[in-house]
Amino acid sequence: MAIRKNKQSEQPDRNIKSSASSNKKSNRRILGMIYVFAFLFFGMIGYMVYFIGFQAEGLMGNPYNARMDVFNDRYVRGSILSADGQILARTDVDADGKETRVYPYGTLFAHAIGYSTKGKTGLESAANFYLMKSNQNPLFQVYNELTETKSQGDNVVSTLNLGLQQVAAKALGDRNGAVIAMEPSTGRILAMVSNPTYDPNTVVEDWSALTAESNTGGNLVNRATQGLYPPGSTFKIVMALEYMREHPGDWQNFQFDCDGEYVDPENEKYVVHCFDGEVHGTETLETAFANSCNSAFAKIGTEINKTKLRELAEALMFNQDLPIAISSSKSRFNVDSSSDTWTMMQSAIGQGTTMMSPLHNLLITAAIANGGVLKEPVMLDRVESVDGKTIQTFGDGAEQKLMSAEEASTIGGFMRKVVTVGTASKLRTDAYAAAGKTGSAEYTEGGKTKTDAWFTGFAPYDHPEIAVCVVVEDGETGGRTAAPIARAVFDYWLTERS
Numbered sequence: 001m002a003i004r005k006n007k008q009s010e011q012p013d014r015n016i017k018s019s020a021s022s023n024k025k026s027n028r029r030i031l032g033m034i035y036v037f038a039f040l041f042f043g044m045i046g047y048m049v050y051f052i053g054f055q056a057e058g059l060m061g062n063p064y065n066a067r068m069d070v071f072n073d074r075y076v077r078g079s080i081l082s083a084d085g086q087i088l089a090r091t092d093v094d095a096d097g098k099e100t101r102v103y104p105y106g107t108l109f110a111h112a113i114g115y116s117t118k119g120k121t122g123l124e125s126a127a128n129f130y131l132m133k134s135n136q137n138p139l140f141q142v143y144n145e146l147t148e149t150k151s152q153g154d155n156v157v158s159t160l161n162l163g164l165q166q167v168a169a170k171a172l173g174d175r176n177g178a179v180i181a182m183e184p185s186t187g188r189i190l191a192m193v194s195n196p197t198y199d200p201n202t203v204v205e206d207w208s209a210l211t212a213e214s215n216t217g218g219n220l221v222n223r224a225t226q227g228l229y230p231p232g233s234t235f236k237i238v239m240a241l242e243y244m245r246e247h248p249g250d251w252q253n254f255q256f257d258c259d260g261e262y263v264d265p266e267n268e269k270y271v272v273h274c275f276d277g278e279v280h281g282t283e284t285l286e287t288a289f290a291n292s293c294n295s296a297f298a299k300i301g302t303e304i305n306k307t308k309l310r311e312l313a314e315a316l317m318f319n320q321d322l323p324i325a326i327s328s329s330k331s332r333f334n335v336d337s338s339s340d341t342w343t344m345m346q347s348a349i350g351q352g353t354t355m356m357s358p359l360h361n362l363l364i365t366a367a368i369a370n371g372g373v374l375k376e377p378v379m380l381d382r383v384e385s386v387d388g389k390t391i392q393t394f395g396d397g398a399e400q401k402l403m404s405a406e407e408a409s410t411i412g413g414f415m416r417k418v419v420t421v422g423t424a425s426k427l428r429t430d431a432y433a434a435a436g437k438t439g440s441a442e443y444t445e446g447g448k449t450k451t452d453a454w455f456t457g458f459a460p461y462d463h464p465e466i467a468v469c470v471v472v473e474d475g476e477t478g479g480r481t482a483a484p485i486a487r488a489v490f491d492y493w494l495t496e497r498s
């Protein structure tokens, strides 16, 4: 060192040169290190993006996949929002990192949103893949990985409207049943209420009580999509359509003289009465539909082509899985070529063994409102990253043609008459023109005859914006019990909503 010092002192110029050259070398070394680190760093980001963006998809398709746990460790489950931006489900994380799934509206959205703590139901199941994936800025995600913090999963915006859901739930009150509403031109489900309900916030604690044999309420069942009820007179929609198909250009001449009952001419034990002892007099197909005349339709039932009726029912999705992302039940229609006269008289008025879900009735109604074309129901609108970026939009439901535009227009006209002169007088208003069909389906429970009260319809008649289906268990009649609930839903959507 001393020698060097001397040299330095003797040859200051060289010293400067030497120092510069040694700096160059170490700069090059540092630059090299930076390149290596940058390469590693960007390589890591690349891998992360690849992993997050592509590899994850295959692993999360199945909600029962054990490898889902990997994502529970990496991501905080995203939120589910209403179409109007309210949080319907979110995950809170406390200081110790303990996560709690919170449902701010408690029982209100229980069946539509579902739960994610005892298995997964509702949108918690249908949207699971999106909620467990994160499109948060990849740099944040890498940082989170390095600091062993979880990234925030994406949020899912549903089609459900908070205000409409509240109105529908309030109108149904504490009665058992369901209210489900949809936009016919898009398939967007706007509201979905089912009673009795449960609180998804405490479903783990309440589980044994909810699933106890003594609990016969079926609180966990989503009656809107899984509940099966005899359709009663709402089935006259299917019967009228079949009658028109069998009598093209001639059904307008249908005439029936209602004296309050129809007796099978070959077996007088087979008698069907009009509701409440009513006598409807001379009717066309349209007025028989508007009056919901059981006698006229029982007679149609005895004359109809059973095989074709079965084919029509199945084309209208009876005995089929319904096209919806959440769990639903198949409606049942058992009529075939071997069905006897009594079965036909009963089936024609929606009694007998025919069973139908409110969702199914809604879909047929929505297709009528939409010129015969069903827009399949959708409950998800879009996926957003936690930083507010739209990741994916789902668009309208797929199309399915259920009937011709002419048939839809004719049946829609019949449904309008139900409101203007028929059994749905509770829906008469100057504010908008509603159309629909009532139903009062009788069933026996514990030796007592009870009535499921139905209304399925749409409004405004000329440019339908909303279709709704209501069923109330143990109600009075469709007109008295279910129609006022539909009225509340229409009123809110068409006149009160801001």
Ligand SMILES: [Zn+2]
Pocket (backbone or CB within 6 Å): 258, 259, 260, 261, 274, 278, 279, 280, 281, 292, 293, 294, 295, 296
């Ligand atoms: Zn009658």
